[in-house]
Amino acid sequence: MIIGLPREVKDNESRVGLVPAGVLTLVSDGHSVLVETGAGTDSGFSDREYLDAGAVIKESADRVYQESDLIVKVKEPTLEECSRIREEQIIFGYFHLAPLRELTEQLLKKKIIAVAYETITDENGRLPLLTPMSEIAGRMSVVVGSYYLQKSKDGRGILLSGVPGVRPGLVVVLGAGVVGINATKIAMGLGAQVSVLDIDVEKLQYFDDLFFGRVETLMSNQLHVAEAVKRADLVIGGVLIPGANAPKVVTRGMVETMKPGSVIVDVAVDQGGCIETTRPTTHSNPVYEVDGVIHYCVTNMPGAMPRTSTQALTNVTLPYVRQLARGLEHALKENPYLKPGVNLYRGHVCFRPVAEAQKREYTDLEELLA
Numbered sequence: 001m002i003i004g005l006p007r008e009v010k011d012n013e014s015r016v017g018l019v020p021a022g023v024l025t026l027v028s029d030g031h032s033v034l035v036e037t038g039a040g041t042d043s044g045f046s047d048r049e050y051l052d053a054g055a056v057i058k059e060s061a062d063r064v065y066q067e068s069d070l071i072v073k074v075k076e077p078t079l080e081e082c083s084r085i086r087e088e089q090i091i092f093g094y095f096h097l098a099p100l101r102e103l104t105e106q107l108l109k110k111k112i113i114a115v116a117y118e119t120i121t122d123e124n125g126r127l128p129l130l131t132p133m134s135e136i137a138g139r140m141s142v143v144v145g146s147y148y149l150q151k152s153k154d155g156r157g158i159l160l161s162g163v164p165g166v167r168p169g170l171v172v173v174l175g176a177g178v179v180g181i182n183a184t185k186i187a188m189g190l191g192a193q194v195s196v197l198d199i200d201v202e203k204l205q206y207f208d209d210l211f212f213g214r215v216e217t218l219m220s221n222q223l224h225v226a227e228a229v230k231r232a233d234l235v236i237g238g239v240l241i242p243g244a245n246a247p248k249v250v251t252r253g254m255v256e257t258m259k260p261g262s263v264i265v266d267v268a269v270d271q272g273g274c275i276e277t278t279r280p281t282t283h284s285n286p287v288y289e290v291d292g293v294i295h296y297c298v299t300n301m302p303g304a305m306p307r308t309s310t311q312a313l314t315n316v317t318l319p320y321v322r323q324l325a326r327g328l329e330h331a332l333k334e335n336p337y338l339k340p341g342v343n344l345y346r347g348h349v350c351f352r353p354v355a356e357a358q359k360r361e362y363t364d365l366e367e368l369l370a
Helices: 019-027 045-053 061-067 103-110 131-148 178-189 199-209 223-231 252-256 267-271 306-324 328-334 336-341 352-358 365-369
Strands: 002-005 032-035 056-058 070-071 092-093 113-116 169-176 193-198 218-220 236-239 261-266 285-292 293-296 342-345
Touching: 002 061, 019 032, 019 045, 019 178, 019 306, 032 045, 032 061, 045 056, 056 061, 056 113, 070 306, 070 342, 092 306, 103 342, 113 285, 113 336, 131 169, 131 261, 131 267, 131 293, 131 306, 169 178, 169 223, 178 199, 178 236, 178 267, 193 199, 193 223, 199 218, 218 223, 218 306, 223 252, 261 267, 306 328, 328 336, 336 342, 342 365
Parallel strands: 002 032, 002 070, 032 056, 070 092, 092 113, 169 193, 169 236, 193 218, 236 261, 261 293
Antiparallel strands: 113 342, 285 293
């Protein structure tokens, strides 16, 4: 199969779909890999390294899309990229389609096969291709939040660690999943106070054991969320329903009660955000204020750390690329956990949460393949 690796075009998206070592593996499997010139430059991988791995360098994205059967990328296609996609092409990457109705419409018209990293599961129901980016975004969230707490950035002027004789800052983490645990690790490492809220008592028990009781754990309900958010210096939104719109855990009214100069980092923004005042931002223009509260809602946070992110992503995606390169039906037989990753198939929505979020007709993938 011919596999294409285009350069990412989203604002300050510096990741690339595969590192050169991944390309070498695919070429060794007997496939051809086309890489757009400069695709890996911002991640620290030169065209020369891809050439040495056996890739063919193409001078434009148009050539990569026109000549490839399978496109491996990081972020969802932009509307501009949709014009390059060929009908019935397989696109493998992050899509987060639930809140993106216009993009979904364009991709359905193209009748592509959209295989989404974020909805592929494993035998334990986990999300193996979402996990490494959630780890990075969770760790980044505290660093970014701490930065915007500086008075020069209109923040409260709070040092999260405090100093002897001065109370440390309070970080409130919404969701005890992968984002939550990684945000908590960094916040605890800085010496902040941390409060974690979730609806799953077993996850809260795990947090209590993992952090030796030094993290406040609370069942997530309206009262507890409202009280925690009001006290917080930094709120991290890490609530996830796989493939669906994130629930709005924090209301506009709760944001109004927060202290001026406090910070919200909504990592769930890719799925619409878990805070009512969230709207997507970019690395070029990352923050805005609502009621004096700074909101950081960048939809591709790990893109700011492309070297680490690209390496971590290739570690988990490459086995799936190798399966897809042998054909979708072969891949599904070899790995049935790929099925929930197929969000769109030749003009049909075949991932139920996306269909429900957009009020579209859902068709089971097995019916389409039959």
